[in-house]
Amino acid sequence: MKNIAIFASGSGTNAENIIRYFTANKTVNVSVVLSDHKKVNVHERVNKLGIPSFAFTREEFTGGTPVINMLTEYKVDFIVLAGFMNKISHVLLTAFPHKIINIHPALLPKYGGKGMYGMHVHEAVVNAGEKESGITIHYINEYYDEGKIIFQATCPILPSDTPEDVATNVHALEYEHYPRIIERLLTENGR
Numbered sequence: 001m002k003n004i005a006i007f008a009s010g011s012g013t014n015a016e017n018i019i020r021y022f023t024a025n026k027t028v029n030v031s032v033v034l035s036d037h038k039k040v041n042v043h044e045r046v047n048k049l050g051i052p053s054f055a056f057t058r059e060e061f062t063g064g065t066p067v068i069n070m071l072t073e074y075k076v077d078f079i080v081l082a083g084f085m086n087k088i089s090h091v092l093l094t095a096f097p098h099k100i101i102n103i104h105p106a107l108l109p110k111y112g113g114k115g116m117y118g119m120h121v122h123e124a125v126v127n128a129g130e131k132e133s134g135i136t137i138h139y140i141n142e143y144y145d146e147g148k149i150i151f152q153a154t155c156p157i158l159p160s161d162t163p164e165d166v167a168t169n170v171h172a173l174e175y176e177h178y179p180r181i182i183e184r185l186l187t188e189n190g191r
């Protein structure tokens, strides 16, 4: 059994979807959810499903030790970022080499980097007149959105689509693919 931790900063719909997917799964277990905010929906959402969640400050995430202690306590093998809006520190990267993945709501390498998160991404994509967008699942390295790409999926953008429409379509792709890719990675020795 592989234990995963999900890191999330806001609403946590992806966290919920991943937890539901792995309920009663024999190989993957979501053991804990960590956030960089106390008062966000993700806590209530995952606690309802019986998954514990904790909030740490930005400094605690950067310093690493309290977060790593918590991950050790919950015997975490693999970290999944799902709407986590903070940079992953060098300490965490060293403690979990090649074992931290992220989902980005666009087709990297376009529309990535600092400041490109959530609705900002969809607004930039629509403003640029793109004909398609999508999702990128990738490993984390020390640079924002630059780790090795694992998987991408696309959705068309119609001329009448608003950033909100694109967000809805991208979320649908996230729900469809992220749990499946996590499962594939963890049943292939995390590679």
Ligand code: GAR
Binding pocket: 008, 010, 011, 012, 013, 014, 015, 082, 083, 084, 085, 103, 104, 105, 116, 117, 118, 121, 170, 171, 174
């Ligand atoms: C998701 O669309 C995710 O791809 C994005 O935030 C949203 C979180 O939604 N992540 C980023 O922008 C990271 N750069 P959720 O809280 O409902 O899962």
